[in-house]
Amino acid sequence: MENQVGGDFENAAARVTAAVPESEEEKPNATAPAEAAAAPEEKLIVKPEWALAATKACFWPPAKFIHPAYALQDAEAVPVVPPMQKALQALADKIAPMLLVRLSNRYPEFWDLLAALGLLYIQKYNYVSAVIKKEEEDRVANAKPVTGERVDEKSDTAKPSNAFLI
Amino acid sequence: MLYEVRAEPRVLIADPKCAQLVTLKGFAHIWPDYVPGKGGGWLDNEKHPARFFRSNFKNDFRAVIHFRAHFREQLELLCLLVRAVGNLTLAVDELGLFIPAGTAGTLPPAITSAMISGRHEGLKFCGTAQIPSLVHFIARSNASRMRWFRTTEKNSLQAAEAYMPRALVDSLPSLPDYVCIDTTDGSPAFRDESMVGKLKIPGTPALRRKSIS
Numbered sequence: 062m063e064n065q066v067g068g069d070f071e072n073a074a075a076r077v078t079a080a081v082p083e084s085e086e087e088k089p090n091a092t093a094p095a096e097a098a099a100a101p102e103e104k105l106i107v108k109p110e111w112a113l114a115a116t117k118a119c120f121w122p123p124a125k126f127i128h129p130a131y132a133l134q135d136a137e138a139v140p141v142v143p144p145m146q147k148a149l150q151a152l153a154d155k156i157a158p159m160l161l162v163r164l165s166n167r168y169p170e171f172w173d174l175l176a177a178l179g180l181l182y183i184q185k186y187n188y189v190s191a192v193i194k195k196e197e198e199d200r201v202a203n204a205k206p207v208t209g210e211r212v213d214e215k216s217d218t219a220k221p222s223n224a225f226l227i
Numbered sequence: 228m229l230y231e232v233r234a235e236p237r238v239l240i241a242d243p244k245c246a247q248l249v250t251l252k253g254f255a256h257i258w259p260d261y262v263p264g265k266g267g268g269w270l271d272n273e274k275h276p277a278r279f280f281r282s283n284f285k286n287d288f289r290a291v292i293h294f295r296a297h298f299r300e301q302l303e304l305l306c307l308l309v310r311a312v313g314n315l316t317l318a319v320d321e322l323g324l325f326i327p328a329g330t331a332g333t334l335p336p337a338i339t340s341a342m343i344s345g346r347h348e349g350l351k352f353c354g355t356a357q358i359p360s361l362v363h364f365i366a367r368s369n370a371s372r373m374r375w376f377r378t379t380e381k382n383s384l385q386a387a388e389a390y391m392p393r394a395l396v397d398s399l400p401s402l403p404d405y406v407c408i409d410t411t412d413g414s415p416a417f418r419d420e421s422m423v424g425k426l427k428i429p430g431t432p433a434l435r436r437k438s439i440s
Contacts (some may be wrong), residue, residue, distance in 0.1 A: 073311035
């Protein structure tokens with residue numbers, strides 16, 4: 062069996078190596094200022110409108126299933142927007158990336174499958190949307206014009222076109 | 228064990244005692260830094276075992292890797308690594324420290340794979356144990372050959388009953404030095420005296436021939 066230093070060995074070497082502690086990642090270094098300057102451009106900033114929508118969304122389930130009066134108005138949601146914005150920002154900056162890294166490292170086959178299925182779903186969705194649109198256009202084009210006449214049993218238009226007389 | 232692997236071109240010895248084997252000449256010595264816990268492993272520094280294998284991937288080598296603690300976890304990492312390296316003999320000193328007796332589910336997966344199906348990657352797995360009964364039964368049952376040296380430990384004598392006739396089990400407590408009972412798969416157990424005078428234990432004076440006047 063011929064040995065080759067390749068992907069299998071480097072994967073194994075990575076698996077047996079300790080993860081870098083957070084304290085070492087957070088230490089300031091010479092390249093940190095440049096990286097910090099570049100970071101805001103890539104960072105996801107949670108807008109107040111998103112926080113407002115998220116706040117109102119929290120009251121959608123009771124409004125839907127208990128009473129519509131639970132639905133939140135903009136003026137009512139405004140006091141909760143600042144803490145909601147802070148929480149969403151923390152979710153985007155820390156929690157979501159950490160969860161993604163943890164889960165993706167633990168179950169790579171599952172996430173690969175999910176990604177492949179997701180891509181297929183998007184392709185199928187686009188195709189079916191076009192089909193539905195075409196069907197709707199055909200339905201509208203073939204629909205009989207409505208004249209507003211009253212239809213009753215005695216009028217000609219009331220006769221079925223294919224009547225089976227027994 | 229050193230006698231067993233004397234002819235192997237690529238040998239890696241796992242040393243948990245860090246005593247006699249520390250001064251073994253002719254061997255490279257690896258002292259990895261291990262970080263326990265979740266996400267733990269060997270520190271990525273100059274002592275990381277992968278660096279040794281990266282530079283000796285196609286070469287013959289003889290190396291000892293010394294573990295100070297966390298024996299089971301570190302052997303698990305080592306088995307993961309050597310399966311990717313392939314074509315080597317992994318000799319584990321004091322197997323009972325690395326894979327103590329327990330149920331089948333207690334054996335870590337990489338160690339199990341290396342022992343049971345490591346031959347697919349060209350791995351040979353061997354080990355020593357002062358008390359065989361303390362070694363996991365999967366390791367014992369998968370061993371194609373065992374050499375039983377003198378022992379008086381009750382549980383080890385009981386474990387030996389599954390491998391040799393009663394008469395040989397009864398002889399175990401009184402075996403002379405360097406004499407063993409050889410139990411090999413597919414062959415009857417026998418008393419092996421071929422190693423008398425051939426083994427040199429590190430740190431002990433060599434046997435001297437007495438002059439007859």
